[in-house]
Amino acid sequence: MAYNNLIAQTNNGIATITINRPKKLNALNMETIQELHEAFKDANKDTQVKVIILTGSGEKAFVAGADISEFADFDEKEGGELAAKGQKLLFDYIEALSTPVIAAVNGFALGGGLELAMACHFRVASINAKMGLPEVSLGVIPGYGGTQRLPQLVGKGRAMEMVMTAGMIDANQALEYGLVNHVTSEDELMALTEKIAGKIMRNSSVAIKAVIKAINANYKDGVDGFKTEIKQFGKCFGTEDFKEGTTAFLEKRKADFPGK
Incomplete structure (x- = not known):
């Protein structure tokens, strides 16, 4: 299937889904969320695929957030519907997927980008990764599961501080918090993630x-x-x-x- 915002490839049992909007720092718009749903659905149905890796194109960003221009003029009802649809279509969908999903986090993973990474089964980060949920600086809160998954991963107190301050943490701090499983160099990110995928693939x-x-x-x-x-x-x-x-x-x- 051809995508406008993604690159989907399968090699040796690993499906790699790359969000490809580098000029927008791979920000999530509605079209990209729909395409991600389709790409994950197709990969999960492929019996040859044993592991899925999700990453972003370029070195600057995994996903730098949601495309704010799409919902800046929404009202309360539309905002609630946006969150509900996104969670069902993509974030909850990934979490419940029967094929293991690893996020290879390169660069910024902010807002919806961090929420997307947290929906994956676990995360590997490059040393240049920066992560945070800055939504309160825009007068809103995380709406794609961030207030639920972040405390599960890092604990209530750390999650409260991260969300309330709208600040970012670096890769090593994310590792200390348990938000990511491994940190490596930018050049080795995909190689390490694929190595871990290979270990998974040896099992049932x-x-x-x-x-x-x-x-x-x-x-x-x-x-x-x-x-x-x-x-x-x-x-x-x-x-x-x-x-x-x-x-x-x-x-x-x-x-x-x-x-x-």
Whole structure:
């Protein structure tokens, strides 16, 4: 599928989705959000794809925020609808995706850009990354899940400070906070992210789908994560991957998971 704002490529089981609006610092407009939904949907349906990497084009920005010009004149109803649609179409969609998604954060990840990175299953950052939720400086709050996911990742106090001050943190501080898993040089960002993706791909894709469901359940109101884990654990026993994994272990050989 051809995109106006993205570059989507698949190589050796890794789908790389690159937001390609460098002149706008890869800012999220409505068209880009829709295209991202379609790109993630297509990658998730491709049985050859085992990991998805999301990044931004150029060295300056992963995503520098939302395209403010699109909603500067919205009223209360339109603002609420904007947040609800965006969360359902993209941010919640990525979080619940059955294929692992890694954000490779290069440069600025601000506002909707940081919210997008936080919706991914985990994050790798280049040393030049700057992250923050500056929405209160515009008289609004994060609307794509930022007030919920940031405290889950860095804790309530740090999240309160980051959002209230509208400030940015650098890559090393993000690593200290637990907002990103790894920090590396700009040149090595994609190589390290792909290396981690390769480690994931050696394991059972069926089991990894179950892991995503079980871990996400811990963060949903009214859902017992332990029960979800028990259910997903039991379901694994009925898969071909479980049979292959246990047989390979007993036979002291490397497993060749069929992904079923």
